[in-house]
Amino acid sequence: AQKITQTQPGMFVQEKEAVTLDCTYDTSDPSYGLFWYKQPSSGEMIFLIYQGSYDQQNATEGRYSLNFQKARKSANLVISASQLGDSAMYFCAMREGARGSTLGRLYFGRGTQLTVWP
């Protein structure tokens, strides 16, 4: 089973609007961390935001926020006031913290291609 599921292969949003990119995860580990990365067309991987499983509040970093719903095992990325430069591939990732066999590994989803139009 996939540890990270991103069900939206592509999303479109108009400039200045908000957009939500979905991510669900699968783990039985009580301790885990969730990450979002951005990959522009140039190919580099850019870290955006982190949420820990024990964090009480949703993480925010500038225009990025993470809508963390632990019971639903979802960690959706919300981008407010979209900009043309936000057009990129976005990846959700998870690291488990306590189970020995997968300790430390960072697993990625298949990504969502976001296109921001003027």
Next chain:
Amino acid sequence: NAGVTQTPKFQVLKTGQSMTLQCAQDMNHNSMYWYRQDPGMGLRLIYYSASEGTTDKGEVPNGYNVSRLNKREFSLRLESAAPSQTSVYFCASSETGLNTEAFFGQGTRLTVV
């Protein structure tokens, strides 16, 4: 700030040839990773090294070997390249810990013909 450096950036191999992808980080990180990225498949973990001298298989290790030469360097070897190994390869590193972000190299675009 070099960060994570991968070489080469591009490579074309013939089926059956071997090659080693080099990766070095200058951030004193314990953990290092090799991923492959294929269209529609996201990043899949090939091998992982939690510390110098240790390596573990990831999701797609078949056809690859790795070597954690020292704390800085983590190489990926294709002994007998196959067209199915055509991909973009990323090396990454991170501090030990749950909340530590991974830093990525620029990627190696490998084509096996």
